[in-house]
Amino acid sequence: MIKYICKRLIYLVLTLWVIVTATFFLMKKLPGSPFDAERFNMMSAQQQHVILEQYGLNESLPRQYVKYMGNILHGDFGTSFTYTGQKVSTVIGGRIGPSALIGLQAVLIGLAFGLILGIIAAWKHNSGIDYFTMIVAVLGVSVPNFVAAALLQYYVALKWGILPVGFWTDWRCSVLPSVALSFSATAMVARFIRTEMLEVLEQDYIITAKAKGLSPMKVLMRHAVRNSIIPVVTILGPIVVNLLTGSLAVENIYTIPGIGSLFVDSIKANDYSTIMGITIFYSAFYIFVVLIVDIAYSLIDPRIRLAAGREA
Amino acid sequence: MDELFVRVHVDESEKEHIAHPNLTAFQEGWLRLKKNKAAVASLFTLIAIGLLALLAPVFSAYSYKETNYDIIYQVPSITHLFGTDQFGRDLWVRTWMGTRISLLIAFVAAFLDLTVGVVYGAVSALIGGKVDAVMQRFIEILVGIPHLIIVILLMMIMPAGIWTIVVALSITGWVNMARLVRAEILKLKNQEFVLAARVLGTSTSMIIWKHLIPNTVGVIVINAMFTIPSAIFTEAFLSFIGIGMQEPKASLGVLINNGYQVLRNFPHVLIFPAIVIVLIMVCFSILGDGLRDALDPRMRK
Amino acid sequence: MKKRVLALGTAACLVIGALSGCSFTGGTSGTTAGESSQSAGASQSASDKTTAPAAGNQVLSVYANAEIKTLVQWAASDSQSSMVNNNAFEGLLRLDEKNEAQPALAKSYDISDDKLTYTFHLRDGLQWSDGTPLTASDFVFSWLKQMSADATNGYSFIMTDYIVNGAEYNEGKASANDVGVKAVDDKTFQVTIKAPTPYFARLTVLCQFFPLNEAYVTSKGDQYGLSADNMIYCGPYVVSSYDPAVGATLKKNDKYWDAANVKIENAQVRVMKDASAALNAYLANELSQVALDSSNVAAYQKDPEFKSESEFRTEYLQFSLSNPVMKNKNIRKAVSAAIDRDTLAKVILADGSSASNGLVAEGMYGDGSKTFRELNGNLCPFNAEEAKKYWEEGCKELGETPTLTLLVRDDSVTKAVATYIQSELNKNLGIDITIDTKTVQARNELMDNDNYMFASTAWGADYDDAMTYLDLWTNGTPYRGSYQNENYNKLVNDARVETDDAKRLNMLLQAEKLLVDEDAIIAPLYHRGSATLTKSNVKGLVNHPFGPDVEFKYAYFE
Secondary structure, eight states: OHHHHHHHHHHHHHHHHHHHHHHHHHHTTSSSOSSOHHHHHHSOHHHHHHHHHHTTTTSOHHHHHHHHHHHHHTTOOOBOTTTTTOBHHHHHHHHHHHHHHHHHHHHHHHHHHHHHHHHHHHHTTTSHHHHHHHHHHHHHHHSOHHHHHHHHIIIIIIISOOSOOSOOSSGGGGHHHHHHHHHHHHHHHHHHHHHHHHHHHTSHHHHHHHHHTOOHHHIIIIIIIHHHHTTHHHHHHHHHHHHHHHTHHHHHHTTOOOHHHHHHHHHHTTOHHHHHHHHHHHHHHHHHHHHHHHHHHHHHOTTOOOOTTSOO | OTTTSOOOOOOHHHHTOOSSOOOOHHHHHHHHHHHOHHHHHHHHHHHHHHHHHHHHHHHSSSOTTOOOTTSTTOOOOSSSTTOBOTTOOBHHHHHHHHHHHHHHHHHHHHHHIIIIIHHHHHHHHHHOHHHHHHHHHHHHHHHHSOHHHHHHHHHHHSOSSHHHHHHHHHHHHHHHHHHHHHHHHHHHHTSHHHHHHHHTTOOHHHIIIIIIHHHHHHHHHHHHHHHHHHHHHHHHHHHHTTOSOOTTOOOHHHHHHHHHHTTTTOHHHHHHHHHHHHHHHHHHHHHHHHHHHHHOGGGOO | OHHHHHHHHHHHHHHHHHHHHHHHTTTTTTOOHHHHHHHHHHHHHHHHHHHOTTOSSOEEEEEESSOOOOOOTTTOOSHHHHHHHHHHOOOSEEEOTTSOEEESSEEEEEEOTTSOEEEEEEOTTOBOTTSOBOOHHHHHHHHHHHHSTTOOSSOTHHHHTTBTTHHHHHTTSSOGGGSSEEEEETTEEEEEBSSOOTTHHHHTTSGGGOOOOHHHHHHHGGGTTSSGGGOOOOSSEEEEEEETTTEEEEEEOTTSTTGGGOOOSEEEEEEOOOHHHHHHHHHTTSOSEEEEOHHHHHHHTTSTTEEEEEEEEEEEEEEOTTSTTTTOHHHHHHHHHTOOHHHIIIIIIOSSOEEOSSSSOTTOOSSSSSOHHHHHOOSSOOOHHHHHHHHHHHHHHHTSOOOOEEEEESSHHHHHHHHHHHHHHHHHHOOOOEEEEEOHHHHHHHHHTTOOSEEEEEEEOSSSSTHHHHGGGGSOOGGGTTOOOHHHHHHHHHHHHOOOHHHHHHHHHHHHHIIIIISOOEEEEEEEEEEEEEOTTEEOOEEOSSSSOEEOTTOEEO
């Protein structure tokens, strides 16, 4: 187990290194410079020199790369071009909170509703609630989250005035975006749980349990749900990552100072250091989540052993 | 005694006769799919949408880029079924042109997914060993970089347009397919019927063509079915955040973005493209589900 | 198993609790808990207004359509930053409700007879928000800083072009003592300029000319300006919290010399990048003022809260003279004459923008009685027949019918304008042009590398004088179409040193004619306008057509 985790961690570092290197050189191919050309042209040669020096842009690309790698090993991600003087780690750090809050809330909403819907749907297979669940599941993955977000904002916040429209001032502001984001998670979880449950309900041990005379409720809670919930862990990883990266359009609509909009803005503005910072953060987070899910899966389901020989 | 039991004469050819018509996996799948009413309805809806996307712009009196500043933001009427936009352009034509572009992007993405993904996965699984290990590490790296980052970076570097979106989508889109195909082939490789074929002296290429490929078709088709809506979605998303099509061309994502901007006063601009995109997504996902059930070997009876 | 799930849920809830704690109190730029609870309180009162619009202790709330990138004045060049800075700082002069420059930190100023020396007399008892006295040397420090090589906002020219030895100081060829800015005593600040400049005093309303306290700035080092508590202020307001992505909260500055006339206690600038979201917030009483985009104007223009004003900003097409096609004057004239600017401004934009008759924006200073625009007339009239003739003539000269590619930046308004131009050229010239949409950065690179045919760009006045536009085309860079015309350069350069106002104005009028009409180097499209809604209980909220955007100082609630 420990050997396996170590191996995965080594891969993690290797993968990250490749990603960082690839992004670094790819990013330099972005058209334009990180400075506002109109303003930059108006600077005197001295000022241009000073600012290039400050960001280390007057050196050759390989040198910049070596320097950058050295800096990130010391935990220094550089200074943002857009936000003059602000450390990239500070800028990103300030943006993670809102995105993470919305993402987490969306996952929780998705899990809660998804589980309930999925379990009931499977239990009452082919009933009204089953069909309802399937419709929710299909719609949930079919309605683009920005369409849902726009409509929710228009009706719930504006027409009915129940929740704030935008701004990021208190917790209530995070409700609508979380709900808008949670639809796809709800749909995915509900659908997944339903399929798993249907399979589990046909297993011999369920029939045995029923034959023993256990009440239907006990059969459901003790055996069926317990066994069908395990695989949800596998789709949780992708869901979490999707929510963190996919919240971009929703962040724009609700004017949430999140990391998704920061990323697109930084690319549009050629803010090299911020692009790198976010790429590293995203990738590390992604790989880490996948690793955690794998480990969690092995802990929960005793049938799966993370033998060293098993392919990841 | 002998007369009590008469030996029935059985024709040698009759002996080998199979009463059930000899069906390929596909034919059988189709038979089962036909029983799934929702899937069939989705299929026909998709065909209808496809036809409208192909034909509606041809048979309309307006072109998708024809502007008329006297009739901006008109609500739907007989002359303009979906109304008009900011430039007085007919939204009926624009919506179907947009659908055309979205579908084109989706199908090209799915096609690349099918070719690159399937070949990559199959090669990786069949050759195995070191090659497999290297190919898998490569995939892990690709998966490690968030999809969106690659797509956005590429979109910024390449000239804007349909083909850029297609390339950006397919650069990472095939990974999932490759993984699935690889896993499926690895599983099949060690199954009894392949072993049996091997023991009987069947050549490797025969095994690939006759056994491995037909048995992975189900997985491939289903995955392709899910690739299509996700490509449409990603394209719409990119257009929504402002890095997609160039005017006057418009994909559904561009139309939805324009519609969101004017939602308060001219909701019709948003509603029609949104309905079409949701319809496409719903149909593909129901059809995908139907196909999965139909092609799942465990469901064969 | 169930227990595990439960535990997971509880843990997640705890995380959320912790997160909601950290993310709203904004651990970013040193916002303290106290301040953020105040901002939460502000939103509380804002939402209370939903039910009772006339609640007391209101917060004036406006939005910025992009992040407030920095408050460091020698680094800031965006309008969002200058909006905050202008309300938290003050220069020698300040624009009043009628956009006239009035004495502010300076109570008066004298101009020497040769019009080269300006002596500003500061008010008595001026103080920074931390109680430090504000003296003339604070101006010397900040102006020198703006002229030094450290200034990264690209605005050094606005001082070095005028002030004696400014450019030399910037290049390191002159010492600080040689530069024409002197603190004669604590309350007298003297500036020596190179040539008579009628608008020089008016320049001092700009953010780059605000004072900075040397001791304070130096003591903060590179932390200066990164958060609200790393700054001191001298304007009507102090910034109590600042996060580039969220916005800034402002509180009345009790140490401000004119504090008695500042009526609103609390104000905030919120970052909202999406126009629809901002309008939604306005309708939900979360904003005091909102800018409308064209699709919403029709629905609100009868509303008593509606107001539309033009800004000193011109959007124009820049032709590149080094491009073989655009080198042809007839082609350029054809494109310019084929665009109906009235329809563009009234139907497509419909946001208070006006069709442009020339480069210099509508309403800008002319001879005192008439504006520059009125004096110079329409230099680029729409005429479809003429356009067609020019086009055919041009094609004959070129020997082929060229395909045109228009380079534009990727914001929604510019895209709409580009689509309009595409359809106009199609209708009036019978050609299909390609639109190349790029991010601002990418577009700028293409233009800098002279890799474009014609591009849509814009220029907003830095000060209220035609020179702010016309001196841009004297350097012949690819960005300005590689335009090199000695007559033009002579006109502009002579105007720079001309002491006679009438002669000077005449030179500038001729220069504009040369640029737009005769040589057709650019095709002006429209002067940007702003259509805004302002809550009926908010009065005196001033939107300046140039320089800093929204002025809180004169605002009050009714």
